[in-house]
Amino acid sequence: MHVAAGKVPGLAAAAAAILALVLPAAAGAAPTWLGPKTLSPPVTNFEPSVAVDSAGNALAVWIGQETGGSAVEASYRPAGGSWSTPIPISAPEQAQYKCEGCLEPQVAFDASGKAYVVWSYYNTTAGPTPFRQIAMRTRSAAGVWGRFALVLSTTKLYNKRPRLAVSPGGDVGVVWEVYNGSRDVVQGYFRPAAGTFVPVQTISDGSQWSYYAEIGMSAGGNAVVTFSQSPDASIAASVMQVVTRPPAGPWSSPLPISAAGVYESELAVNAVGDAVGAWSRVDGANVTRVEATVRPAGSSWGSALPVSPGRSGGAYVQTPQVAVGPNGLAVVAWMAFNGTNTIIDAAARGPGAASAWGPGLPLSAAGVNASNPDVAVSGAGTAVAVWTRGGSVQSATRSAAGAWSSAVPISASDSPVYYPDVVADGRGNAVGIWNGSDGANIHVRAAGLDASGPAFNGLAIPSSGTVGKQLSFGVSPFDIWSALGPGPVWSFGDGGSGAGTAVTHAYSKPARYKVTLTQADAVGNTSTASRQLTISALPPAAVHCVVPKVVGKALAKARTALKRNHCRTGKLTRAYSKQIKKGRVLRQKPKARTKLRNGAKVALVVSRGKRPRR
Numbered sequence: 001m002h003v004a005a006g007k008v009p010g011l012a013a014a015a016a017a018i019l020a021l022v023l024p025a026a027a028g029a030a031p032t033w034l035g036p037k038t039l040s041p042p043v044t045n046f047e048p049s050v051a052v053d054s055a056g057n058a059l060a061v062w063i064g065q066e067t068g069g070s071a072v073e074a075s076y077r078p079a080g081g082s083w084s085t086p087i088p089i090s091a092p093e094q095a096q097y098k099c100e101g102c103l104e105p106q107v108a109f110d111a112s113g114k115a116y117v118v119w120s121y122y123n124t125t126a127g128p129t130p131f132r133q134i135a136m137r138t139r140s141a142a143g144v145w146g147r148f149a150l151v152l153s154t155t156k157l158y159n160k161r162p163r164l165a166v167s168p169g170g171d172v173g174v175v176w177e178v179y180n181g182s183r184d185v186v187q188g189y190f191r192p193a194a195g196t197f198v199p200v201q202t203i204s205d206g207s208q209w210s211y212y213a214e215i216g217m218s219a220g221g222n223a224v225v226t227f228s229q230s231p232d233a234s235i236a237a238s239v240m241q242v243v244t245r246p247p248a249g250p251w252s253s254p255l256p257i258s259a260a261g262v263y264e265s266e267l268a269v270n271a272v273g274d275a276v277g278a279w280s281r282v283d284g285a286n287v288t289r290v291e292a293t294v295r296p297a298g299s300s301w302g303s304a305l306p307v308s309p310g311r312s313g314g315a316y317v318q319t320p321q322v323a324v325g326p327n328g329l330a331v332v333a334w335m336a337f338n339g340t341n342t343i344i345d346a347a348a349r350g351p352g353a354a355s356a357w358g359p360g361l362p363l364s365a366a367g368v369n370a371s372n373p374d375v376a377v378s379g380a381g382t383a384v385a386v387w388t389r390g391g392s393v394q395s396a397t398r399s400a401a402g403a404w405s406s407a408v409p410i411s412a413s414d415s416p417v418y419y420p421d422v423v424a425d426g427r428g429n430a431v432g433i434w435n436g437s438d439g440a441n442i443h444v445r446a447a448g449l450d451a452s453g454p455a456f457n458g459l460a461i462p463s464s465g466t467v468g469k470q471l472s473f474g475v476s477p478f479d480i481w482s483a484l485g486p487g488p489v490w491s492f493g494d495g496g497s498g499a500g501t502a503v504t505h506a507y508s509k510p511a512r513y514k515v516t517l518t519q520a521d522a523v524g525n526t527s528t529a530s531r532q533l534t535i536s537a538l539p540p541a542a543v544h545c546v547v548p549k550v551v552g553k554a555l556a557k558a559r560t561a562l563k564r565n566h567c568r569t570g571k572l573t574r575a576y577s578k579q580i581k582k583g584r585v586l587r588q589k590p591k592a593r594t595k596l597r598n599g600a601k602v603a604l605v606v607s608r609g610k611r612p613r614r
Contacts, residue, residue: 029523029524029525030405031397031405031449031451032450032482032524033395033408033432033448033450034447034449034481034482034523035412035447036410036446036447037082037083037446038445039060039062039075039083039086039433039443039444039445040064040073040075040086040443040444041064041086042441043064043441044065045064045065045435045441045442045444046063046065046418047062047063047104047105047435048060048061048062048419048421048433048434048435048446049062049106049107049421049433050107050421050422050423050431050433050446051108051109051423052109052423052424052425053109053111053113053115054109054111054113054168054425054426055079056079056425056427056429056455056480057076057077057078057079057109058076058077058079058431058446059075059076059077059107059109059115060074060075060076060077060083060433060444060446061073061074061106061107061117062435062444063102064088069099070100070102071089071090071099071102072088072089072090072099072102072117073086073088073089074086074087074088075087075444077446079455080478080479080480080481083446087145089117089137089145089149090119090121090137090149099121099122100121100123100124100130101122101132102120103120103121103160104119104120104161104162105118105119106118106119106162106163106164108164108165108166109166110166110168110169110170111168111169111170112141112170113141114138114139114140114170115138116136116138116166116172117136117138117164118134118135118136118152118164118174119134119135119162120132120133120135120159120160120161120162120176121133123156131156131157132157132159132160133151133153133159134152134153134174134176135149135150135151135152136149136172136174137149137150152174152176153200154199154200155180155187157178157179157180157181158179159176160177160178161177162176163175163176163213163214163215164215165215165216165217165223165269166217167193167217167219167220167221168271169193169219170193171190171192171193171221171247172189172190172191173188173189173190173191173215173217173223173225173245174190175187175188175189175203175213175214175215175225175227177210177211180202180206183209183210183233184209184210185202185204185206185209186204186210186225186227187200187201187202187203188200188201188203188215188223188251190223190245190249192221192247192248193221193247198249201251203243203251203254204227204229204241204243205229205241205254207231208230208231209229209230209233210227211229211238211263212227212228212263212264212265212266212279213225213226213227214226214227214265214266214267216267216268216269216275217269218269218270218272218273218297219271219272219273220247220273221246221247222244222245222247222273223244223245223246224242224244224275224295225242225245225267226241226242226243226257226265226266226267226277227240227241227265228240228241228262228263228265228279229241229254235261235262235282236260236282236284237260238260238261238262238263239256239258239262240256240257240277240279240293241254241255241257242254242255242257242277243255255301257277257301258277258279258291259281259283259304261283261284262280262281263279263280263282263318264280264318264319264320265277265278266278266279266321267322268323268324268330269324270324270325270326270328272297272326273297273298274294274295274296274324274328274330275294275301276293276295276324276330276332276349277292277293277295277301277322278290278291278292278321278322278332279292279320280319280334283310287310287311287312288310288311288312288316288318289307289308289309289310289311289317290306290307290308290320290332290334291304291305291306292305292307292320292322292332292349292357293305294330294349299353307332307357307360308345308347308360309360311336311337311338313339314339315339316336316337317334317335317336317345318335319334319335319371319372319373320332320333320334321333321373321374321375322375323376323377323383325377325378325379325383327351327381328350328352329349329377329381329383330348330349330377331346331347331349331375331377331383331385331398332346332348332357333345333346333363333373333385334346334373335371335387336360338366340366341366341367341368341370342369342371343362343363343364343365343370344362344363344364344370344371344373344385344389345360345361345362345363346360346361346363346373346375346385346396347360347361348383358402361404363385363387363396363404363407364387364389364394364396364407368389368390369389369390370387370389370394371387371388371389372387372388372418372419372420373385373387374387374420374421376422376423376424376430378424378425378428378429378430378451379424379425379426379428380400380427380428380452381400382397382398382399382400382428383397383398383424384396384422384430384432384449385397385398385422386410386420386421386422386432386434387420388416388417388418388420388434389407390415391414391415391416391417392409392410392415392417393409393410393411393417393432393434393436394407394409395407395408395410395422395432395449396408397451410432410447411434411436411445412436412445414438414443414445415436415437416436416437417434417435417436418434418435418436418442419434419435421433421434424449427452427480428452429448429449429450429451429452429481430449430451431446431447432446432447433445433446448480448481449481450480450481450521450523451525452525452527453479453520453521453525453526453527454477454478454479454484454519454520454521455478455479455480456476456477456517456527457475457476457477458474458475458476459474459517460472460473460474461473461515461517461533462533463531463532463533463534464533464534464535464536465507465533465534465536466535466536466537466538466539467507467508467509467510467535467538468506468507468508468538469506470504470505470506471504471505471507471533472502473498473502473505473517474501475501475519477501477519477527479521479522479525481521482521482522482523482525483521484519484522485520485521485524486520487499487519487520488501488518488519489517489518489519490505490515490517491518492505492507492513493513493515493516493533494507494511509535510535510537511535512532512534512535513532513533513535514530514531514532515530515531515533516528516530517529543566543598544595544596544597544598545566545567545568545595545596545598545599545600545602546565546567546593546594546596547562547565547588547591547592547594547595547602548561548562548564548565548592549588549592549593550562550588550592550602550604551585551586551592552580552584552585553585554584554585555572555584555585555604555606558585558588558604566599567596567599567600568599569601569604570603570604571603571604572603573604573605574606574607575587575605575606575607575608576610576611577608577609577610578610578611580607581609582608582609583606583607585605586606587604587605588602588604589602589603590602
């Protein structure tokens with residue numbers, strides 16, 4: 001397993017009506033492995049490692065053997081896109097980015113999408129005696145590689161087996177083993193996100209032999225390191241140790257967390273700080289088993305417990321791999337020899353401090369040897385395991401409900417295959433990577449596990465509107481691994497629907513409507529997103545006093561006509577008239593059809609009839 005702490009990147013949630021990226025509810029098909037892709041050129045390539053960030057972008061690194069030397073190669077795949085042509089990224093001070101004896105590349109992302117890669121290499125430029133060093137190079141979220149690789153190790157000795165952990169905020173921790181002239185010890189490098197790097201320190205007991213260093217890191221930058229430590233380099237005396245470091249330091253003293261007899265120790269840490277250590281152990285009766293211990297975030301390490309049955313008499317267990325998801329679900333996978341074949345088993349432990357390890361379950365079929373397991377837990381509460389069996393890479397997936405699928409091959413016609421590695425994202429997707437030989441060259445192959453529907457980029461749904469007004473709806477859907485199916489399809493909540501990335505719709509009645517967007521991918525995973533939309537009635541037309549013609553009308557009828565036209569009776573005067581009968585309107589001001597504000601007054605002159613004779 002590589003970079004255990006980076007097996008599950010974090011995801012940020014958003015809740016606005018117009019979003020840059022919406023990760024909708026998904027349903028539909030069972031997780032589907034897509035066909036493998038070849039990442040490397042046709043030469044000898046080995047030791048691949050892969051990481052994914054919170055958006056589903058992937059970066060793969062490996063060692064490529066080329067004319068004149070080896071190089072750390074890198075290939076990037078944006079979510080929904082294709083793998084890039086690989087480029088060499090190692091040893092910038094040497095021609096064509098080659099490095100002497102490059103080995104053991106590791107890769108991880110922070111939450112911004114910045115990537116970090118570490119590896120070991122022979123330094124042949126510092127004198128007559130070459131020595132092995134640890135180097136690191138970064139890649140920005142915009143895709144720009146740092147100009148130089150930073151050499152982390154400080155001793156001119158044999159530094160090897162680097163392990164990398166990066167927090168979402170950008171805290172970086174690297175540990176490795178170094179031969180100090182008399183024994184192997186573990187050294188650590190740490191760089192807080194908001195500071196400069198901390199000088200390299202030996203973090204194991206310098207008087208004892210130390211191996212199998214692993215590192216994980218929480219979202220807060222709290223580092224956890226495990227390693228096996230023995231006074232005489234024997235497995236019989238080897239004990240699992242843990243060292244921790246908060247972002248501001250310092251490194252703690254080693255704390256034993258197992259009984260003696262430990263080898264092949266592994267570690268996983270999730271964002272909240274839950275940590276799981278696992279190892280193989282052989283006891284005094286020569287019985288081997290896989291054991292594990294859990295440290296809930298903010299608590300202490302629990303007792304070491306067996307997660308596999310004990311095996312003896314020629315049968316054994318070994319190569320445990322461990323992963324822990326954001327909710328605390330932990331999975332350990334290992335290889336077990338039953339006296340006839342080696343098979344892959346796995347056990348899981350649910351979230352919560354009171355949870356217990358479930359029984360070990362076989363993932364691979366008997367009859368053909370299986371080996372080299374790796375495992376990852378997704379942010380969706382699912383898990384995926386990969387391993388080699390015969391001439392293929394195989395995989396099984398674990399649902400959020402806890403059931404493992406049957407094993408399926410994910411590689412093509414290569415034989416043999418080596419070094420499978422797997423990582424999962426926050427939605428249940430995963431990417432597997434491995435070496436495969438076609439008889440002439442050893443290639444790096446990668447395959448995606450599509451377990452979720454499309455994401456909705458730029459989803460735009462208005463929050464309000466008015467009756468009869470055309471409203472605009474838009475989205476740019478994409479799927480992290482598959483092509484899109486037909487659609488997208490919009491349901492406007494009033495019986496109307498539409499299809500396409502940009503549509504319009506008008507509502508005929510005022511109400512609150514639920515707008516639902518649906519999109520499927522090519523393998524049948526479906527995503528939906530819904531938003532509420534409030535439609536208001538048209539505002540009433542502006543009311544004005546439109547002066548009616550009331551001349552000649554009786555005063556009572558004139559008042560009624562004025563009121564009906566949103567006018568008021570204004571100043572009343574009376575005058576004699578030979579033509580207009582008494583009590584009828586003789587004149588009005590303003591004249592008929594004049595438009596005034598609502599409630600404006602109209603002055604009337606009312607006839608008093610004919611002037612009496614004297």
